[in-house]
Amino acid sequence: MNHVADFPLWMAWFVAAFLIIGAGLTLIGSFGLYRLRSFYDRIHAPTLGTSWGTAAIVLASIIYFSVLQSRPVFHEILIGIFVTITTPVTFMLLGRAALYRDRSEKNPEVPAMDSPKSILDELKLMDKPESVYLESGERE
Amino acid sequence: MSQLFPYPLLIIFLIIMWLLLTSFSLGQIIVGTVIALVAAQGMAALQPAKPRLKRWDLLLKLIGIVLYDIARSNIAVTRIILQGNKRKRKSGFMTIPLNLRDPIGLTILAVIITSTPGTAWLGYNFAQGTLLLHVFDLVDEAVWLDLIKNRYEYFLLEIFE
Numbered sequence: 035m036n037h038v039a040d041f042p043l044w045m046a047w048f049v050a051a052f053l054i055i056g057a058g059l060t061l062i063g064s065f066g067l068y069r070l071r072s073f074y075d076r077i078h079a080p081t082l083g084t085s086w087g088t089a090a091i092v093l094a095s096i097i098y099f100s101v102l103q104s105r106p107v108f109h110e111i112l113i114g115i116f117v118t119i120t121t122p123v124t125f126m127l128l129g130r131a132a133l134y135r136d137r138s139e140k141n142p143e144v145p146a147m148d149s150p151k152s153i154l155d156e157l158k159l160m161d162k163p164e165s166v167y168l169e170s171g172e173r174e
Numbered sequence: 175m176s177q178l179f180p181y182p183l184l185i186i187f188l189i190i191m192w193l194l195l196t197s198f199s200l201g202q203i204i205v206g207t208v209i210a211l212v213a214a215q216g217m218a219a220l221q222p223a224k225p226r227l228k229r230w231d232l233l234l235k236l237i238g239i240v241l242y243d244i245a246r247s248n249i250a251v252t253r254i255i256l257q258g259n260k261r262k263r264k265s266g267f268m269t270i271p272l273n274l275r276d277p278i279g280l281t282i283l284a285v286i287i288t289s290t291p292g293t294a295w296l297g298y299n300f301a302q303g304t305l306l307l308h309v310f311d312l313v314d315e316a317v318w319l320d321l322i323k324n325r326y327e328y329f330l331l332e333i334f335e
Contacts (some may be wrong), residue, residue, distance in 0.1 A: 053279050059248060059252065061200055062256065063255075063291075065255060066251075066255035069255065069258065070255075070279075072265070073266075074265065074294070074308045075310060077294050077308075078251060078257060078265075078291055078292055078293075078294060078308075078310040079251070080294075081249060081251075081288070081289065081291040082248055082252060082291050083293075084289070085244050085248060085289050085290070085291060086244060086245060086248045092231070093213050108194055109194040109195060111194075112191060112194060112195070118285065118289055119285065121288065121289070122284055122285050122288035122295070123290050124288065124292060125295075126284065126288065126295055126296075127293050129295070129296045129308065130296060130297060131295050133306075144267065145213050145269070145306065172238065
């Protein structure tokens, strides 16, 4: 089965439905990015496109090409995996950059910087005094 | 043996990935295996912490739960965006204390929280073990605290610690 004309109609409905859901979610996400006011609200909107927006289009593609080539086609799953793994990097980078900027501008709407006490605690955690003593043999 | 195959799962996934991207033939399997072995050596040179998975069955269950939650929050966020300013909505920051310390568990939690529309991971304080989140629809803080602590962190603690 290699011709589009042979494509079963009920399958075509499935594919079309998934494509419309995926494209629609991505469009709504982009619209939200344009409409919402604060930066932190805006980073939520595009995740519509990177979650089920991508997933639905990937599913539609898997169904369409699996039926058309009469064999299972799975390499679209890689797109889904890579999108899922890489988007948090970008989103966290953007979010943290905005937070850093707002904190240095002393914007009252964002939570304050961690207290200096916590940084001391962090150094203490990294030191691990017990293990150092044991390794140098002073305790034994 | 473990010198030559430092990350068996990674090697298998890379070979599968190579075959999906090209075609199933003997030549591609050989090329894919060579690439996977070289990549695993590169990974070993970075010396990352080895993940210790304890409960495979729970990992699959967690994936199912997360896919369902993502679908649900997609609908919720879509509704809020389409309603525009008609409805009163409060978004805000919240801090959540975590018991999870495993770096890979935290990475998975970050992927879950960022992939779910409506929650964004903004920071993690290693010393205090607290997570800073931004929530799009912060009606009730207790609901979100319950979701992160009892739904995701519970599973990740079971799987990794």
